[in-house]
Amino acid sequence: MENVIEADVAVVGGGLAGLFVAIGAAEQGARVVVMEKARIERSGAIGGGVDHCLAYLNEGEPWDTRDGYLAFVKKAAAGAVDIAVHEKIYCDELAAAIKRMERIGCPMHDPATGTYYRTRSFGAPGAYWINFDGKNLKPLEAQEARRLGCEVLDYVSATKLFIQNKRIAGVSGYNIRTGEFVAIRCPAVVVATGATNRLYETPTGMPFNTWLCPYDTGAAQALAFDAGAELANMEYVRMTIVPKGFSAPGLNAFTGEGATFINALGEPFMTKYHKLGDRAPRNVLVHACLTEGAEGRGPLFLDCTKLPADNLHQLKTTIGTDKDTLPDYFEQKGIDIAEEPFEVEVSEGMQTGPLEVVGSGVKINSQCMSTVEGLFAAGDCADQMKVVHLALTGGYAAGRAAAQYAKRSPGDVLAAAEVAAERSRVLAPLDRRSGVHYRDIEDVLRRIMKQYVGPMRTEIGLKTAARKIERLKGELSNLKAANPHELVRGLETETLVTVGEIMAKAAQARRESRFIPYHYRLDYPEQNDAEWNGQIVVQKSNESITTEFRPFS
Amino acid sequence: MADQLTDGPQIGDTCVGCVVCVDLCPGDVLRMEGDKAVVEYADECWWCGVCRVECPVEGCVQFKFPVAMMKG
Numbered sequence: 354m355e356n357v358i359e360a361d362v363a364v365v366g367g368g369l370a371g372l373f374v375a376i377g378a379a380e381q382g383a384r385v386v387v388m389e390k391a392r393i394e395r396s397g398a399i400g401g402g403v404d405h406c407l408a409y410l411n412e413g414e415p416w417d418t419r420d421g422y423l424a425f426v427k428k429a430a431a432g433a434v435d436i437a438v439h440e441k442i443y444c445d446e447l448a449a450a451i452k453r454m455e456r457i458g459c460p461m462h463d464p465a466t467g468t469y470y471r472t473r474s475f476g477a478p479g480a481y482w483i484n485f486d487g488k489n490l491k492p493l494e495a496q497e498a499r500r501l502g503c504e505v506l507d508y509v510s511a512t513k514l515f516i517q518n519k520r521i522a523g524v525s526g527y528n529i530r531t532g533e534f535v536a537i538r539c540p541a542v543v544v545a546t547g548a549t550n551r552l553y554e555t556p557t558g559m560p561f562n563t564w565l566c567p568y569d570t571g572a573a574q575a576l577a578f579d580a581g582a583e584l585a586n587m588e589y590v591r592m593t594i595v596p597k598g599f600s601a602p603g604l605n606a607f608t609g610e611g612a613t614f615i616n617a618l619g620e621p622f623m624t625k626y627h628k629l630g631d632r633a634p635r636n637v638l639v640h641a642c643l644t645e646g647a648e649g650r651g652p653l654f655l656d657c658t659k660l661p662a663d664n665l666h667q668l669k670t671t672i673g674t675d676k677d678t679l680p681d682y683f684e685q686k687g688i689d690i691a692e693e694p695f696e697v698e699v700s701e702g703m704q705t706g707p708l709e710v711v712g713s714g715v716k717i718n719s720q721c722m723s724t725v726e727g728l729f730a731a732g733d734c735a736d737q738m739k740v741v742h743l744a745l746t747g748g749y750a751a752g753r754a755a756a757q758y759a760k761r762s763p764g765d766v767l768a769a770a771e772v773a774a775e776r777s778r779v780l781a782p783l784d785r786r787s788g789v790h791y792r793d794i795e796d797v798l799r800r801i802m803k804q805y806v807g808p809m810r811t812e813i814g815l816k817t818a819a820r821k822i823e824r825l826k827g828e829l830s831n832l833k834a835a836n837p838h839e840l841v842r843g844l845e846t847e848t849l850v851t852v853g854e855i856m857a858k859a860a861q862a863r864r865e866s867r868f869i870p871y872h873y874r875l876d877y878p879e880q881n882d883a884e885w886n887g888q889i890v891v892q893k894s895n896e897s898i899t900t901e902f903r904p905f906s
Numbered sequence: 907m908a909d910q911l912t913d914g915p916q917i918g919d920t921c922v923g924c925v926v927c928v929d930l931c932p933g934d935v936l937r938m939e940g941d942k943a944v945v946e947y948a949d950e951c952w953w954c955g956v957c958r959v960e961c962p963v964e965g966c967v968q969f970k971f972p973v974a975m976m977k978g
Contacts, residue, residue: 391932400932401954488959508934529934557974561933561950568933568952598975601953677955681969686976838934838947 357767360386360504360539361759362752363524365511365573368397370732370744370751371545372494376453377752378543379501383759385752386537387503388526390510390841391568393495398547398566398733399741403487404674405605406461407477407709407742408447410469416479419444425478429634430711432867432886433586435905438737439710441719446746454745458493461485470667472609475709476627476634482609484667487741488674509535510841511572513775514542514580514728517765521580521727525775527844532783532837534776540764541755543729544573544715545748548705549852551795551845553590554803555600555701560795564593564600564700568845571704573734575848577715578855578893582723585736585888585903586713587852588859589871590702590807592639597652597696598686601676608632610664612657614642615694616650636707640870642699643808654694665691702807704852706739707868716890720758721751724892727762729755736888781832782843788833791843797825798846798853806857808870819857826850855891855898862889862900913972914948915957920966927957927967 362378364371367389378385389396409422416425423444427436454461461483462469471480499505509526515536516522523538549571550563561567578584594604608631613621626641627633633641642653657665668690673680688695706712715723715730717737722729731751732738738747782788805818829847834840865881866873887904915936917927923941932954935947945951958967 391934392930395930395956395960396932400930401956401959557978559949559972559974561952562975563952566932566952566954567950598978599953599971673955676953677959678953678969682953682971682975685971841934842950 356535358537360384362541362755363537363539365544366546367393369399370748372498373748374543374731374752375498375503377749378756381756383756385503387505388509392507394492400491401677402674405482407481426710430708434711438719442747442750446750450745457497459490474609474632512779514576522765523767529841536772538767540762541727541759543755545731546573548733550703553702554799562600570845571848571852574714575851582725583716584891585716587855588863589707591705593700594697595700597698599682600700601679610668612655615654615656616645636868636871652696655697656694657690707871712736712739720754782834785833788831789828791846794828795846811876815857815861822854858898859889913970914945914951916968917943918966920963926960
């Protein structure tokens with residue numbers, strides 16, 4: 354067999370979480386290989402920079418403690434968060450993670466004063482968000498992973514997880530630049546490929562104009578599912594509020610600094626929906642905007658014009674840290690946020706955790722292991738991790754746990770015939786003379802997801818979606834790719850279709866509403882904690898998708 | 907769609923051919939054409955700005971947003 358690399362821990366996805374996985378595993382002495390479809394220095398959701406991280410810091414207030422924070426999480430994320438796992442992978446790791454950021458050269462405090470710039474938003478009881486300069490976090494993290502001796506396979510997109518004797522035997526990948534196919538034999542794989550962001554039709558109709566990284570296409574969720582792992586929290590369709598015309602991050606910064614939503618009557622309206630008003634949880638903000646629009650009070654705007662000078666200054670000077678081109682966009686559109694309210698809209702949907710403190714995807718235990726032995730998950734693709742703070746803490750914890758597991762597991766045989774069959778499967782679209790372009794399949798999928806698996810759902814609509822996706826799947830065997838770049842896009846299409854189908858099935862199973870509008874069943878419009886305080890767990894069984902409700906013990 | 911083929915990151919004439927933007931673009935949308943970087947898949951751009959952040963030549967990379975984003 355050619356191109357087989359031996360490792361202790363393979364990390365699939367070299368984004369923010371994946372590289373902390375690699376660092377955590379390498380510090381345990383493991384031989385680590387990172388598989389990343391771009392270049393680890395600037396890849397993933399925050400390759401272009403990030404500006405906020407959630408943390409309690411014990412600076413005096415009751416909310417600013419471990420207990421205060423956990424009380425908030427328990428209440429806010431009921432039905433989705435496994436609090437014992439959360440304590441282990443976040444609370445137990447937080448202090449070390451903050452120090453690690455400083456050590457790799459990206460401190461979250463102001464180096465001159467030692468203080469943290471903190472803001473409050475999204476339903477939090479206090480200022481949990483640290484605003485920091487993470488413009489170069491990714492290259493600094495990559496430098497540390499390389500310094501520790503991690504082998505990095507840049508430009509390699511993972512295609513399959515191999516199982517032998519019910520445990521992980523390895524993983525294969527395809528090089529987007531050279532067209533080479535590679536396999537890694539290893540006892541432990543940590544998947545860390547993020548959320549599924551290119552799955553729903555966008556407001557502009559441009560599929561790559563998404564709030565979060567459009568190259569995150571649910572690879573971990575789909576590959577782990579195919580390998581037999583359980584997934585959870587997959588029913589939630591997350592949305593946010595973005596500047597009209599540009600799906601860009603920034604809502605946290607705007608509301609954290611005190612911006613106000615106003616409707617077409619010029620009236621602030623968020624206090625009608627939540628006592629925290631513009632600082633309500635994100636799902637409430639989205640629900641309010643959808644409702645105002647549906648009731649004819651759109652267009653909607655964010656008003657920063659009444660902000661104190663300091664807050665306005667902070668906003669104007671840091672808004673490009675998170676999204677580098679947002680200042681260009683405002684400038685070219687003639688928007689000055691200090692002068693007049695700017696129009697906003699609800700973004701496209703995506704598969705990712707319903708709140709900032711809980712994820713969606715591969716179901717993990719407190720060791721970050723999935724239900725498949727040797728398969729771990731970290732970052733946005735894990736059901737108990739989410740965004741920056743859990744990538745920093747849980748990512749590192751997953752790497753450490755995977756390395757410790759690898760030390761006591763011999764691994765298993767990577768069957769040459771299976772690898773060869775996978776290689777043929779992956780390369781087939783390059784040889785087809787006629788067939789379907791990836792984009793044609795994706796565009797149909799995105800419309801189905803928006804129409805039937807969006808913020809308003811019914812059993813009939815969800816069943817309709819599942820049937821349509823089932824039929825659409827047949828087209829995947831006709832995928833045609835002109836070159837390695839298009840072939841990787843086609844691999845992404847495959848995982849998008851898998852994730853879409855799983856979401857439609859998971860959403861059917863939850864016969865109540867929760868985190869409205871992220872799971873808003875018009876046929877079961879109320880939240881029902883007595884019966885539904887737990888997760889919908891999804892698994893592959895006899896080539897079909899099974900769902901099961903599982904309460905938290 | 908037509909505008910998207912020409913809009914997106916704009917690599918200027920001052921490009922020195924260092925290949926950094928081509929190597930680091932997370933979407934693999936850039937290519938070298940001779941000794942200059944060009945945008946091959948403009949409609950797959952996420953507007954993350956990495957090409958500009960990493961470009962060694964001040965002002966070489968600029969962004970032009972398509973009509974769909976600017977006028978809607």
